[in-house]
Amino acid sequence: MKSCPRCTYPLEEITHKEVELDHCRRCGGTFLEPEGGSEVFGPFVDPAVWADSEIATDLGRWQLNCPTDGSALKVYRVEYGEDSVEVDLCPRCRGIWLDADEGVTLRDIVMDAGQDETTGLSVKDVRSGPVGYIFQLISQFPLEVWNPIHHRPRATIALIGVMVGVLMIQFAGGFGSFTDQFSLVPSQILSGRSLWTLLSSIFLHAGILHLVGNAYFLYVFGDNVEDYLGGRVYLALFFASGLAGGVLQVATQGDPQISIIGASGAVAGVMAAYLVIFPRVKIYQMFRIIRFRIRVAWFLLFWIGWNIVGAIIGGGDVAWMAHIGGFLGGALFAYQFRVRPLHRVLSGA
Ligand SMILES: [Zn+2]
Numbered sequence: 471m472k473s474c475p476r477c478t479y480p481l482e483e484i485t486h487k488e489v490e491l492d493h494c495r496r497c498g499g500t501f502l503e504p505e506g507g508s509e510v511f512g513p514f515v516d517p518a519v520w521a522d523s524e525i526a527t528d529l530g531r532w533q534l535n536c537p538t539d540g541s542a543l544k545v546y547r548v549e550y551g552e553d554s555v556e557v558d559l560c561p562r563c564r565g566i567w568l569d570a571d572e573g574v575t576l577r578d579i580v581m582d583a584g585q586d587e588t589t590g591l592s593v594k595d596v597r598s599g600p601v602g603y604i605f606q607l608i609s610q611f612p613l614e615v616w617n618p619i620h621h622r623p624r625a626t627i628a629l630i631g632v633m634v635g636v637l638m639i640q641f642a643g644g645f646g647s648f649t650d651q652f653s654l655v656p657s658q659i660l661s662g663r664s665l666w667t668l669l670s671s672i673f674l675h676a677g678i679l680h681l682v683g684n685a686y687f688l689y690v691f692g693d694n695v696e697d698y699l700g701g702r703v704y705l706a707l708f709f710a711s712g713l714a715g716g717v718l719q720v721a722t723q724g725d726p727q728i729s730i731i732g733a734s735g736a737v738a739g740v741m742a743a744y745l746v747i748f749p750r751v752k753i754y755q756m757f758r759i760i761r762f763r764i765r766v767a768w769f770l771l772f773w774i775g776w777n778i779v780g781a782i783i784g785g786g787d788v789a790w791m792a793h794i795g796g797f798l799g800g801a802l803f804a805y806q807f808r809v810r811p812l813h814r815v816l817s818g819a
């Protein structure tokens with residue numbers, strides 16, 4: 471029987487997010503194997519990410535013992551700005567001991583510090599240089615400053631693959647009966663017919679540019695959301711958001727004969743989930759020719775505000791209410807899976 475290095479109470483073996491961890495019911499501390507931290511909180515808590523950076527200091531102290539192999543745990547101070555946390559690492563098994571709220575604090579600190587180039591955390595790549603600037607100048611699309619992922623975003627890639635395949639079939643059919651058959655038409659839904667088009671219409675697009683916009687935003691925001699939620703929950707988020715967007719659009723659209731296609735409601739839900747899970751991450755954003763960094767939270771709140779204005783003024787071929795419905799649906803969904811101290815999640819509080 472392993473005992474808590476902090477308070478000697480017996481540790482309980484718990485499986486959370488398919489990770490086995492040792493948890494203390496009394497003090498709320500948890501011991502995670504090297505891979506476990508990334509699985510539970512995402513890559514920001516992984517010592518391989520922060521231990522050799524400028525925000526981490528080896529305090530040269532050993533105060534607890536590893537519950538797995540008995541080695542003395544090394545104490546590191548991780549700090550950035552006003553925030554600081556002391557974390558215990560096992561030099562033998564590379565496991566990490568996290569006291570009750572430390573996982574969340576550590577994640578916040580590393581996430582904040584990684585947006586600052588001087589900390590040596592974020593990897594300078596093509597995004598921060600002239601190629602990234604030119605790409606943004608032409609596309610006006612946002613780029614993330616730093617948000618590493620731990621897994622290949624297979625579900626995101628598969629979703630984009632299906633969208634590309636479906637668009638090719640639409641092209642081959644001249645955007646005729648195939649497109650019509652799978653499009654969302656409010657009058658049909660309101661009379662209880664073809665309810666499945668609420669989901670099938672997500673995969674249809676009006677042309678290459680329409681698809682490129684949706685696929686780009688899905689990839690930029692979706693890879694991290696998938697990494698954190700896992701593929702299955704992420705797909706549920708995607709479809710639930712698409713459904714929420716479709717339903718709100720159907721319920722509010724002035725002309726019920728106009729058909730609706732595109733993944734933007736589902737993508738809006740993924741963006742909302744990003745806002746819930748990674749609010750401190752920064753992005754590079756263009757204002758005409760000037761590139762600046764802002765917190766993604768400001769970008770996404772501006773984006774949804776712009777959609778609300780669009781919905782009020784109306785006009786364009788944009789399904790504004792589908793974006794708003796998808797965003798609200800995604801935010802509510804992701805809130806259930808928000809980052810919380812492990813002891814609260816495990817005790818169900
Ligand atoms: Zn304890």
Ligand SMILES: [Zn+2]
Pocket residue numbers: 536537538539540541560561562563564565
């Ligand atoms: Zn160990």
